[in-house]
Amino acid sequence: MQVTGTVLTTRRVDAFHALTVVAPGIAERTRPGHFVTVAVGGPSTSMLTRRALFVHDVKPDYGGTVELVFTVRGPGTRWLADRRARDPLDLVGPLGRPFPVPRDPVACVLVGAEYGSAVLFPLADTLLARGCRVDFVLGGAGAERVFGAMRARRVAQTTTLTTEDGSLGLRGRVADALPSVIADTRADAVYACGPMDTLREVTAVAMKFDIPVQVVVEEAMACGVGICMTCVLPVIGEDGTTRMVRACVEGPVFRGERVRFEDVGTIPFDAIGAPGGGARHAG
Amino acid sequence: MPVDMRTFLAHVELATPVLTAAGCAGSGRELAQFFDLHRLGALVTPSVTMAPRAGRPTPRMTETPSGLLNAVGLQGPGIDAFLERDLTWLAQRGIRTIVSIGGGTVAEYSALARRLTDAPGVTAVEVNLACPNLEDRGRVFAREGGAAAEVVASVRSILRGDVPVIAKLSPDVADIVAVARACVDAGADALCMINNPLGMSIDTLTLRPALAAVTGGLSGPAILPLAVRCVWQVHEALPGVPLIGVGGVLSGSDALQLILAGACAVGVGTALFHDPYACLRIERELEDLLQARGFQRLADAVGLAHRPPGSSPRIPLEENTP
Ligand SMILES: Cc1cc2nc3c(=O)[nH]c(=O)nc-3n(C[C@H](O)[C@H](O)[C@H](O)COP(=O)(O)OP(=O)(O)OC[C@H]3O[C@@H](n4cnc5c(N)ncnc54)[C@H](O)[C@@H]3O)c2cc1C
Numbered sequence: 001m002q003v004t005g006t007v008l009t010t011r012r013v014d015a016f017h018a019l020t021v022v023a024p025g026i027a028e029r030t031r032p033g034h035f036v037t038v039a040v041g042g043p044s045t046s047m048l049t050r051r052a053l054f055v056h057d058v059k060p061d062y063g064g065t066v067e068l069v070f071t072v073r074g075p076g077t078r079w080l081a082d083r084r085a086r087d088p089l090d091l092v093g094p095l096g097r098p099f100p101v102p103r104d105p106v107a108c109v110l111v112g113a114e115y116g117s118a119v120l121f122p123l124a125d126t127l128l129a130r131g132c133r134v135d136f137v138l139g140g141a142g143a144e145r146v147f148g149a150m151r152a153r154r155v156a157q158t159t160t161l162t163t164e165d166g167s168l169g170l171r172g173r174v175a176d177a178l179p180s181v182i183a184d185t186r187a188d189a190v191y192a193c194g195p196m197d198t199l200r201e202v203t204a205v206a207m208k209f210d211i212p213v214q215v216v217v218e219e220a221m222a223c224g225v226g227i228c229m230t231c232v233l234p235v236i237g238e239d240g241t242t243r244m245v246r247a248c249v250e251g252p253v254f255r256g257e258r259v260r261f262e263d264v265g266t267i268p269f270d271a272i273g274a275p276g277g278g279a280r281h282a283g
Numbered sequence: 284m285p286v287d288m289r290t291f292l293a294h295v296e297l298a299t300p301v302l303t304a305a306g307c308a309g310s311g312r313e314l315a316q317f318f319d320l321h322r323l324g325a326l327v328t329p330s331v332t333m334a335p336r337a338g339r340p341t342p343r344m345t346e347t348p349s350g351l352l353n354a355v356g357l358q359g360p361g362i363d364a365f366l367e368r369d370l371t372w373l374a375q376r377g378i379r380t381i382v383s384i385g386g387g388t389v390a391e392y393s394a395l396a397r398r399l400t401d402a403p404g405v406t407a408v409e410v411n412l413a414c415p416n417l418e419d420r421g422r423v424f425a426r427e428g429g430a431a432a433e434v435v436a437s438v439r440s441i442l443r444g445d446v447p448v449i450a451k452l453s454p455d456v457a458d459i460v461a462v463a464r465a466c467v468d469a470g471a472d473a474l475c476m477i478n479n480p481l482g483m484s485i486d487t488l489t490l491r492p493a494l495a496a497v498t499g500g501l502s503g504p505a506i507l508p509l510a511v512r513c514v515w516q517v518h519e520a521l522p523g524v525p526l527i528g529v530g531g532v533l534s535g536s537d538a539l540q541l542i543l544a545g546a547c548a549v550g551v552g553t554a555l556f557h558d559p560y561a562c563l564r565i566e567r568e569l570e571d572l573l574q575a576r577g578f579q580r581l582a583d584a585v586g587l588a589h590r591p592p593g594s595s596p597r598i599p600l601e602e603n604t605p
């Protein structure tokens with residue numbers, strides 16, 4: 001649904017901006033893994049596409065609030081970073097398929113890189129409420145780009161931090177730290193959110209340990225609701241065949257081993273409808 | 284008094300003039316979560332092809348000033364799955380549906396038309412002529428009257444007479460009137476314009492084209508003036524032909540421009556990506572604008588901008604007499 005929300009609070013956390021938005025209707029429907037799309041630039045803007053952002057936190061205050069965490073990448077997120085309390089914000093959501101959660105109280109490792117960590121905290125709350133064990137691995141390029149370390153330490157059994165420059169925690173990437181965390185915690189499942197190459201590395205580790213891994217992918221999206229076909233990536237279906245599926249409606253959460261990470265950005269020759277099959281090159 | 288918003292595409296009556304644009308409304312199910320699709324003049328499907336198509340590699344889209352460049356490459360399930368899944372879903376609900384078809388050869392368009400002849404729930408067929416002609420070094424059919432007419436004639440000869448054939452034209456031509464006339468002479472009952480003009484954007488960080496396909500189709504408010512010009516020129520030359528105006532419609536006043544230029548219906552594409560409710564909002568705004576200008580019927584506004592300068596505005600009499 002579409003809601004004109006109101007910015008309640010804004011804050012800065014290291015390299016991240018966080019906006020809490022009063023968005024009744026969206027807040028109570030949001031489950032861990034959902035995202036929203038935000039109209040940026042104001043009513044007469046030349047920026048036509050909404051920006052997709054994960055929902056970090058949902059609270060019942062003021063009829064329902066959602067918290068969005070983001071870094072400034074371009075003009076859209078720069079405009080968002082300039083929002084102040086009481087500004088209106090046009091949101092559509094909740095969108096996408098949320099995380100599947102296990103029925104049994106199993107041990108889960110939650111792996112987040114950069115702002116991708118934000119979406120893992122509501123998941124952690126849900127898992128903990130089901131009696132699961134939760135351990136975090138959080139990383140980023142440098143200390144100021146690791147999101148949520150304090151909160152992770154509060155809720156999880158263990159929290160492992162990594163930075164590529166070594167300014168916080170272990171030097172390296174989240175996937176480098178993951179094998180020992182999986183081994184130490186006897187993890188049954190992994191959840192991961194971050195850039196595509198991080199997801200690929202994390203999936204490879206989980207597959208080595210032969211445990212299921214759910215990844216949240218981020219593809220450039222023009223609509224977020226499944227009508228533009230711009231957000232596709234090659235995913236292997238239940239039947240073993242590869243299709244170009246929409247990250248916004250069929251995802252953004254996928255089983256890691258089903259995503260053909262090596263082929264993202266291409267049309268694999270064996271995908272359904274790949275060139276060479278039937279009518280080619282039109283459009 | 285509410286404005287009479289009914290309009291006609293050839294003999295087919297539509298309750299409202301606001302349609303979705305081909306390829307911008309998904310299968311229908313996605314938008315049905317937001318509003319009742321019966322409130323559309325008609326839903327236009329993505330261009331369906333004979334075989335399933337995986338489309339172009341990503342990145343497929345990039346934002347441009349007041350616009351969007353896309354290179355989706357007609358990703359779709361192919362005609363069999365489309366008929367079985369998507370069209371059946373729409374037909375069962377009685378949603379007015381215009382089926383868009385795309386092909387690489389005249390034979391493919393003909394085969395698609397044959398598959399659609401017995402399908403239930405086809406209000407009209409829109410022929411997307413902006414597809415590369417595999418028998419002409421991949422140049423699109425829409426770029427030249429002869430190639431476009433050949434496709435239209437073949438589709439027209441196959442479909443039942445009560446199913447209007449709409450030819451969808453591209454603005455990337457030297458003489459849009461010539462292509463429009465060729466399509467009408469070949470039997471097109473209505474014309475739709477415009478499809479996306481080709482554009483390109485270069486990423487100044489990677490120093491490479493922003494789209495994997497290098498070039499892409501431009502859409503959104505950036506192309507509204509192009510659409511208004513094309514509709515104007517074609518209506519001037521062929522005033523009796525029903526036109527669907529498409530391109531950059533974001534508001535009721537954008538829609539009104541196309542109607543005043545000569546369109547009797549308006550397609551909304553890229554605006555849906557920003558606002559899933561765009562069609563309903565635009566229809567409401569259009570009705571308000573017509574009412575404020577004293578129109579009782581949408582039909583009275585179609586092509587009105589063509590009247591000579593200085594001629595009195597056609598405000599109906601009873602609106603002026605107290
Ligand atoms: C499901 C999903 C959830 C996301 N959640 C978050 C989040 O919680 N926090 C956060 O900081 N960022 C998130 N992103 C990325 C965020 O959407 C982009 O950073 C943002 O759109 C960039 O907009 P811009 O105008 O600042 O940058 P520009 O690079 O100028 O963007 C221009 C265009 O490209 C699109 N675009 C560019 N990069 C991306 C990208 N990586 N993903 C999607 N669209 C892109 C934009 O939507 C826009 O249309 C998410 C993306 C997706 C798909």
Ligand SMILES: Cc1cc2nc3c(=O)[nH]c(=O)nc-3n(C[C@H](O)[C@H](O)[C@H](O)COP(=O)(O)O)c2cc1C
Nearest residue numbers: 304305306329330411477478502503530531552553
């Ligand atoms: C993502 C996308 C997909 C499209 N797919 C089709 C298509 O399948 N067939 C077609 O005839 N036009 C297609 N179009 C063109 C639109 O129908 C429309 O003519 C064009 O985008 C201009 O209208 P707009 O500015 O309102 O989007 C597509 C446009 C976009 C942006």
Ligand code: FES
Nearest residue numbers: 224226228229248
């Ligand atoms: S973003 Fe439009 S289909 Fe996924």
